[in-house]
Amino acid sequence: MNHPPLKTRRFRLLLLVPGVIAIAAIAVSMNLQGQAVAAQNAKKKSHASSLVQFNKDGELVRPTGYRKWTYVGTPVTPNDMNGGNAPFPEFHSVYMSPDAFDHYENTGDFPDGTVIVKELVSVGDKEATSGIGYFMGEFVGLEVSMKDKTRYKDKPGNWAYFSFGHKYPLKDHAKAQPAASCNDCHDGSADDDFVFTQYYPVLRAAKNSTKSN
Amino acid sequence: MNHPPLKTRRFRLLLLVPGVIAIAAIAVSMNLQGQAVAAQNAKKKSHASSLVQFNKDGELVRPTGYRKWTYVGTPVTPNDMNGGNAPFPEFHSVYMSPDAFDHYENTGDFPDGTVIVKELVSVGDKEATSGIGYFMGEFVGLEVSMKDKTRYKDKPGNWAYFSFGHKYPLKDHAKAQPAASCNDCHDGSADDDFVFTQYYPVLRAAKNSTKSN
Numbered sequence: 222m223n224h225p226p227l228k229t230r231r232f233r234l235l236l237l238v239p240g241v242i243a244i245a246a247i248a249v250s251m252n253l254q255g256q257a258v259a260a261q262n263a264k265k266k267s268h269a270s271s272l273v274q275f276n277k278d279g280e281l282v283r284p285t286g287y288r289k290w291t292y293v294g295t296p297v298t299p300n301d302m303n304g305g306n307a308p309f310p311e312f313h314s315v316y317m318s319p320d321a322f323d324h325y326e327n328t329g330d331f332p333d334g335t336v337i338v339k340e341l342v343s344v345g346d347k348e349a350t351s352g353i354g355y356f357m358g359e360f361v362g363l364e365v366s367m368k369d370k371t372r373y374k375d376k377p378g379n380w381a382y383f384s385f386g387h388k389y390p391l392k393d394h395a396k397a398q399p400a401a402s403c404n405d406c407h408d409g410s411a412d413d414d415f416v417f418t419q420y421y422p423v424l425r426a427a428k429n430s431t432k433s434n
Numbered sequence: 435m436n437h438p439p440l441k442t443r444r445f446r447l448l449l450l451v452p453g454v455i456a457i458a459a460i461a462v463s464m465n466l467q468g469q470a471v472a473a474q475n476a477k478k479k480s481h482a483s484s485l486v487q488f489n490k491d492g493e494l495v496r497p498t499g500y501r502k503w504t505y506v507g508t509p510v511t512p513n514d515m516n517g518g519n520a521p522f523p524e525f526h527s528v529y530m531s532p533d534a535f536d537h538y539e540n541t542g543d544f545p546d547g548t549v550i551v552k553e554l555v556s557v558g559d560k561e562a563t564s565g566i567g568y569f570m571g572e573f574v575g576l577e578v579s580m581k582d583k584t585r586y587k588d589k590p591g592n593w594a595y596f597s598f599g600h601k602y603p604l605k606d607h608a609k610a611q612p613a614a615s616c617n618d619c620h621d622g623s624a625d626d627d628f629v630f631t632q633y634y635p636v637l638r639a640a641k642n643s644t645k646s647n
Contacts (some may be wrong), residue, residue, distance in 0.1 A: 288636055292505030295525065298565035309566045312508065319502075342635060349633065350623050352511035352521045355568070356633040411565050420562065420569040422555060423501055
């Protein structure tokens, strides 16, 4: 065999070292970045599945953590303006699952897996240093709506509605209400899909900012 | 010099390669992980500094993105209950900087750097399928309060208050209002620090969940 001189061979071998290190470094870097991207994507895809749970009977388990979701708006239907017995007592703080909100902001559509929580809050004071009006008192109820084309394929609009009660203590789980109780009204009167966006400027502003506009 | 045989020397050199690669890989990995941790820490520490900005005159620049902060509550002081001219027209959607909220939830204290945004929203409809009441119309104004022991060391409670207007178009920047306009009333009537937690069950619930309780 015709070996190159020793010095040349050693030099070639040494030349390999930085190359191998660079490749290894790039591989490690790609792997770590890949993991980070995968984690980010997993986070992005965490629609309903990770935010709400169902019991073995298919009932929705009362969600938690929704007070850190994206706030959408607050109508108030006070008892004293509804004969002492408001259908939804009294403030309704409405939250939307953050990923669904981001999707809505990007596309103008409520994605499959959208969860909307309506937290009912009593009227506390009616006068404060900032004026006369209605000021929040205590939490009194919780309702949830959810769009799921698979689970609620037979519901109008694929939306299901759940009530955990209008007074405390709330129920721990709830089954989807009959379409006549909720879907029909939402279908007939809500401005966008089955959502009353006409009362939620946050949603209208988000839709107006969509990339398609 | 007493060189070892060629084969032994080459073998030693080869032995070095995986070691060097491993060290390089660990170094790259540590660096990337370090960057990730640093980014995470920066995010965790992003109180006021990263959420609000000031112009060269020290005025607060109108914040953006606050509709994804943590929602705190919504009083409504309708014009028709305040002689046609509510001091704060009309719904006040209140948001808190998320890291400050998390701190409050953990400790029961509003940390230095807390930012609270009050978005003013007109009353739109007064009757809907859900009952008679007040339903949100359009965004009409924006106010901000901020606790900063350094920047507002001379303000009562170290809180400063800013108004970007009660009708659109809003101002692009605003200077801190005199203490008599805001601090005095918040100091005298607000339940916790300078914040009216008596009207915000979300804050009361967060405080009740603190680890110190």
